[in-house]
Amino acid sequence: VFDVTIKSTGATFKIPGDKTVTAFLEENGVKIATSCEQGMCGTCKTRVVDGEIDHRDKRLSAAQRGEGYFLPCVSRAKGDRLVLDL
Ligand code: FES
Numbered sequence: 001v002f003d004v005t006i007k008s009t010g011a012t013f014k015i016p017g018d019k020t021v022t023a024f025l026e027e028n029g030v031k032i033a034t035s036c037e038q039g040m041c042g043t044c045k046t047r048v049v050d051g052e053i054d055h056r057d058k059r060l061s062a063a064q065r066g067e068g069y070f071l072p073c074v075s076r077a078k079g080d081r082l083v084l085d086l
Contacts, residue, residue, distance in 0.1 A: 002077035006030060006086050007049055021072035021082075030086070032072060039074035046072050051082035 004021055005012045015024050022032050022044055035043040039057030047068045057071040072084075 002079070003081040004077075005081065005083045007083055008086060015076070020074065021076065023073075025072075032086070034073050037073045039071045042071065044071055044073045045069050047085040049083050049085050052078040053082065054078045 001014055001016055003012050004015055004025065011030070013025060013028055013030075015021055019027075020037070022034050022037070025032060032044050032046060035041045037044075039059055042059050045060070045064075048070055049068065053065075053070045054076045055065060055070060056074040056076065059071060060069055068085075
């Protein structure tokens with residue numbers, strides 16, 4: 001379980017261990033566009049402004065990761081919190 005905060009609204013959601021970030025946010029009214037839901041296509045690419053990312057995709061380049069992007073259909077937090085640039 002880790003927290004995801006939406007920067008623009010300040011809303012925070014506790015992501016359970018058995019749900020992806022995109023699925024759980026969508027259930028709670030925050031829609032991130034998805035397509036493959038397997039970390040392959042890049043559709044869900046979202047920027048993280050705070051927190052350490054546990055990257056689980058094979059798609060993003062080192063440069064994109066360096067700019068703070070992650071793929072929330074598969075990737076998670078290493079720590080207890082991520083703040084998304086949404
Ligand atoms: Fe395809 Fe996330 S939906 S990478």
